[in-house]
Amino acid sequence: MVDIKCENKTISDIIFQLRKEKNLTYANLEEFTGVSLPTIHKIESGVTKRPEFKTVKAIATAFPDFYKEIMECYITIENRIDTLYEVLQDVVSYEEHISLVPKVALRLLENPNCETEESLKRLYDFTERVDDPSLRLEIYKLIVRYSRQHGTTTFVAKGLLQKYLIERSDLKRLEQTFQSGLEIIHYTDFLSDEEKVTYFFRIGLHAHNTKKYRECIEFCGNGMVLEKNESELKARAHLSMINSYSALKNYDKVEELLDVFEKYEYDFVNEAAKHTRAITKARKGEYEIAVPLLEENLRMFSPQSRLYIVDELFEIYLKIDNLDACSKLLERENEIMNTYPDDPNVCRAKGKYYRHKGHYQLTIGVIDEGVKSYASSLQYLNKINAFEEKDACMREFFYCLTKNSIILNKELMDIIYIMAYNVND
Template identity: 75%
Template sequence: MVDILNHNKTISDIIFQLRKEKNLTYAELEELTGVGKPVLQKLEKGSTKRPEFKTVKAITSAFPEAYQELIECYITIENRTEVLYEVLQDVLSSEKKPALASKVALRLLENPSNETEDSLQRLYYFTQEVSDSSLRLELYNVIVKYSRKHGVMNYIAKGLLQKYLIERADFKRIDQSFQQGLEIVHYTDFLTNDENVIYHYRMALHAYATKNYRECIEFAENGLVLERMQSELKARVHLSMINSHLVLKNYNKVEELLDVFEKYEYDFVYEAAKITRGITKARKGEYDTAIPQLENLLEKCSQQYRLHIVDELLEIYLKMDNLDACSKLLEKENEIMSTCPDSPNACRAKGKYHRHKGHYQLTIGVIDEGVKSFASSLQYLNKINAFEEKDACMREFFYCLTKNSIILNKEFMDIIYIMAYNVNE
């Protein structure tokens, strides 16, 4: 294989190497690439100092294995902003190589013909139009790193916000992305009011999903102050704040906030408020009021709320040792689970459901099914790395074994071990 040693490759080096490796004449190379023989000869001899991108692109089309090398060489000699954006668009649409896209983006930012902030602004708005989230994330990383190096605070802030909005969608990294989102707190002065609203709202919902309830309340309160207009997202953030107070057992605050929440004019509000009031009664131990209220809501509520109501009722029934009521509720499983998507909150709710189901099954002596239900609970919790809930699931599992004098064989214990510690079989 021909190789070029002891110096950085140029486009002429690469063309020479390709032609020699494949034993091509200039006429054959012209036929493969569609580039005229005289142009190819000048390129190989190095007499063309800055070829047109369409020429380089034609060569990469014929020799895709040389794409990255040719592009990396080309951007070192090209200074025209419009052409560099053409190169970046080609990399994104044709090859989708994040590392190469980063190099082209950095070349755009380092171009001495443009002011730093103007270059950042154009690349930022260009990046917003990129459809592939992984490539978009790569470009925002370039923007943030370059902005840090040059002290451009507003694009550090904007880049970090956009990175966070992409990364928060990865449920397996939900805790890590929340921690990354917290960094933006230090840059909120450099965001617009609308960006600040989005940041605080998304962090409030994220905090609730990761069980950071006090942070949820703080982010929600700050966001609600910033937005004067009504929106469905605002109402949902308000509800997450209410639910956080509910978990923290601030029942008076829950009822106070529900009075405000009920004024939002969105379809889900009436139903969510009724359900939250019922759950609040249950958490306060007012079962005589809570049970009929929740049972009535279960028959009438939308599909999205049914699982949460079932979880609450199962918990009450198990505390009251009402196994008949548990049995009747579990008969509705297919109906309840059929349209429940695997969002973080839904995974947590499904994990809770199967934990309750397993508790019931072990209590009535259906050992095989009970173990499988606890394993299913752990499986859903693994999807969102819900370690605290997994610990609670394991504690309840062993409590049920002890209470019901159940001794499991190795096969069943292995099933639980595999799911609890998320190991391969």
């Protein structure tokens, strides 16, 4: 194979070598590429030193093994901004050419025909329209690096925000992406009010999902001050503050915020408010009030809410040793568990459900199934690296074994070991 690298080579060199390697005439090349024979001859002979992009693309497409090398050579000789954006639009369309994306983007930023800030703005606007999140992420990383090097703080801030909004969706790296998101705090003065609101609410929700309840309250509170209009994101941030106060056992504040939360006019609000009021009663140990409320919610609420209600009821029934009620909850498992796509809250809720199920099964002597339920709990918690919940699950598992005088065989212990230590996903 011809060694094609763009160092010290031109597109004319590449065409010549490709033609010789594949034993092609100009006529053959015209047939393969759709580019006219005279045009090919002029490029190869060096008469045309900067061919049109449509011509280069046709040749590169005809020889896909050399697409990357041809484009790398082309962007070194092309200075027209609009043409370079054509190249960028083309390379983002091919997953196999992802490595070209930052190279073309950097060429655009370094182009002498455009001021730095103007170049950054145009590339930033272009990136917002790229469909593939991984490609957007690569370009935003480049924007941040280039902006730092050139002291353009506004686009450091904007790039960091967009980078964070993509990275935070990785369920396995919630803690790492939260920490990286904190850097944006130092750049909020360079964000628009709308961007600040998005940042504070999103990182507030992220804080809640990583059980940083005080940080959740602080960040969402900052967003509430800035956001004067109603939005679903604002309502969800409000709910995360309520849930954070509940986790911190500040139930008076929970009930105070619920009075405000109930005024939002979104579909999820009514159920969430009723559910939270019932949970608050349960957390205060007022089971005689909480259980009827939760049981009514289970009958009346949409399928999307039932998993969380079941988790609460399961926990109460186990505390008050109502095993018959636990059994009736399990009869609804298929109806409840098949409703939800996995996100951090759902993974945590499913982990809790299977932990309660395992507790019940070990208590009634269904050992094999109980172990498998605890393993399922650990599996869901592994998805979000919920180490604290995994520790609680293991402590409860061994407590149940001891309480019920259960000795497991090696096969069952191996199941738990594999899931507890994430040996095999």
